[in-house]
Amino acid sequence: xxxxxxxxxxxxxxxxxxxxxxxxxxxxxxxxxxxxxxxxxxxxxxxxxxxxxxxxxxxxxxxxxxxxxxxxxxxxxxxxxxxxxxxxxxxxxxxxxxxxxxxxxxxxxxxxxxxxxxxxxxxxxxxxxxxxxxxxxxxxxxxxxxxxxxxxxxxxxxxxxxxxxxxxxxxxxxxxxxxxxxxxxxxxxxxxxxxxxxxxxxxxxxxxxxxxxxxxxxxxxxxxxxxxxxxxxxxxxxxxxxxxxxxxxxxxxxxxxxxxxxxxxxxxxxxxxxxxxxxxxxxxxxxxxxxxxxxxxxxxxxxxxxxxxxxxxxxxxxxxxxxxxxxxxxxxxxxxxxxxxxxxxxxxxxxxxxxxxxxxxxxxxxxxxxx
Numbered sequence: 001x002x003x004x005x006x007x008x009x010x011x012x013x014x015x016x017x018x019x020x021x022x023x024x025x026x027x028x029x030x031x032x033x034x035x036x037x038x039x040x041x042x043x044x045x046x047x048x049x050x051x052x053x054x055x056x057x058x059x060x061x062x063x064x065x066x067x068x069x070x071x072x073x074x075x076x077x078x079x080x081x082x083x084x085x086x087x088x089x090x091x092x093x094x095x096x097x098x099x100x101x102x103x104x105x106x107x108x109x110x111x112x113x114x115x116x117x118x119x120x121x122x123x124x125x126x127x128x129x130x131x132x133x134x135x136x137x138x139x140x141x142x143x144x145x146x147x148x149x150x151x152x153x154x155x156x157x158x159x160x161x162x163x164x165x166x167x168x169x170x171x172x173x174x175x176x177x178x179x180x181x182x183x184x185x186x187x188x189x190x191x192x193x194x195x196x197x198x199x200x201x202x203x204x205x206x207x208x209x210x211x212x213x214x215x216x217x218x219x220x221x222x223x224x225x226x227x228x229x230x231x232x233x234x235x236x237x238x239x240x241x242x243x244x245x246x247x248x249x250x251x252x253x254x255x256x257x258x259x260x261x262x263x264x265x266x267x268x269x270x271x272x273x274x275x276x277x278x279x280x281x282x283x284x285x286x287x288x289x290x291x292x293x294x295x296x297x298x299x300x301x302x303x304x305x306x307x308x309x310x311x312x313x314x315x316x317x318x319x320x321x322x323x324x325x326x327x328x329x330x331x332x333x334x335x336x337x338x339x340x341x342x343x344x345x346x347x348x349x350x351x352x353x354x355x356x357x358x359x360x361x362x363x364x365x366x367x368x369x370x371x
Contacts, residue, residue, distance in 0.1 A: 001118075002126040004089035005068055006056040009122045010034045013057075013071050020070065033063070071121070078113040081106060087166060100134075100143045107150055115153045131158045137326070138173040168221050174326070176225040180232055183217040187239050190214055194246050206247045207267065214243050218272055223279035226272060227329040237272055244269070261367045270360065273369035277338055278359055281370075283331065284317070284339040285347070285355045300336055316340045334371065341370040 014034075018027055037053040057067045065088065075091065076084040083094040093114070097103040118125055132150055136142055150157040162171045162178040169179035190213035198206055218240065226233060244250070244263045264271055270278060286292045287300060303314040317336030322328040339347070346362060349355035363369065 001089040001091070002124040004123060005059050005064065007123055008057050008068060008071050009055060012121055013067060016070060016074070020073075030067075072123075075114075075117055078117045079110045082110050082114070092165065100148065104148055104150065111150070111152050125152065127152070127155055127157075131160045131163060133160055133163050133170070133172050135172055135174065138175075166221075168225060175232070176228050177232060179225045180228075180236060184235050184239065187214050187217050187236070187243075191239060191243050191246060194243070198246050198249070203247065210243055210247055210269075214240070219275055219279075222272070222276050223283060223331070226276040227331075227334060229325075233272060240272055265364055265367065268364060270363060271369070273371060274363045277363060277369045277371055278356065280331070280335055280338045281342055281359050282352070282356055284335050285349070285352060287335075288339075288347075289352075291352065299332065338370050 014027065014031060017030055022030065037058070038050045039053050040050050041048045057064045057071075068088070069086075072086060072091075075086065076082075081095065085092040085094070095103065095107050095110070097106060115125075130152065134142060134148060145159055148159060150159075162169055164170075169182055170176075171178045194206065194209050194213065201209070218236070241260050241263075244260065244267065247267065248263060250263060283292075284300075287296055290297075292299075300317045302317055317339055319334070319336040320327070320330065320332035322330070322333045327333060342359065343362065346355060346358045349358055
């Protein structure tokens with residue numbers, strides 16, 4: 001959306017708040033919150049006259065994002081076919097079909113009420129930043145781009161091969177190559193910075209730099225993008241080991257397979273595969289204890305859910321059938337496989353914090369990734 005927070009209509013927002021049940025004194029409070037707000041602009045020491053703010057929600061306030069979320073909350077109601085994921089002013093729409101032609105027709109038809117909703121709510125779309133991706137197997141022949149023509153108010157939407165979704169680059173074949181390439185470049189740059197100043201800093205500060213400049217890239221959504229072929233992760237694994245050498249000032253020959261494990265244990269750090277295992281285990285713990293959104297309520301099945309026979313593995317989760325490598329990388333298949341290998345005493349942890357702490361310690365001390 002273009003200038004989304006600045007273009008929220010106050011009358012429409014107050015009407016929606018009333019519809020959601022915010023009435024009486026509470027609605028009067030929000031009405032007063034918007035009234036008589038003034039703003040001015042300063043440029044090179046010159047101050048403009050005061051003007052009344054007639055649109056928008058105050059940015060930088062606690063209520064600003066919440067009010068905007070309430071304003072766009074009814075957008076998914078415009079279509080029963082499209083799936084919506086809303087995050088602030090970024091709106092993502094998903095639709096699937098086995099036929100390319102039918103898919104194009106459905107989306108073009110359903111985009112009409114979507115545009116009508118934006119018009120009725122006096123919001124503008126940023127067409128330059130609006131694009132679409134056709135997700136499909138790399139083995140499936142995609143139609144020519146000319147035949148995939150999506151229109152929003154008669155304006156063509158640009159087709160791209162890769163898009164950024166909540167900080168993760170997703171490509172049309174779900175290989176995660178674009179995201180891995182992106183964070184590899186960032187990590188390599190930050191390791192270079194650490195290397196140039198490492199001789200000036202003690203070990204504890206170098207370790208803090210690792211947690212600030214490198215570790216966040218290795219832990220954000222790792223369960224998703226790191227579930228791929230090891231060949232695609234090899235550069236990241238090498239860079240992580242190089243970072244250890246910068247921290248400990250260990251010579252290169254210490255970074256062979258056995259000694260690199262010792263360095264991870266010495267610094268109490270998880271390698272990339274262990275980070276993925278920890279996140280998968282956390283996801284499974286959340287499912288087991290019903291801490292996940294309701295969409296995941298029936299995501300996994302135990303053996304006892306399928307049959308009534310008493311077997312040693314009846315309490316284990318059953319991995320989804322996987323006939324392709326892509327399916328083997330999915331959470332439905334890899335999640336149960338990891339959970340069933342976690343020691344029972346860790347799975348029976350009383351809360352999420354203790355579970356993560358115990359599993360992390362287990363992975364480091366035993367130098368295993370359970371995958």
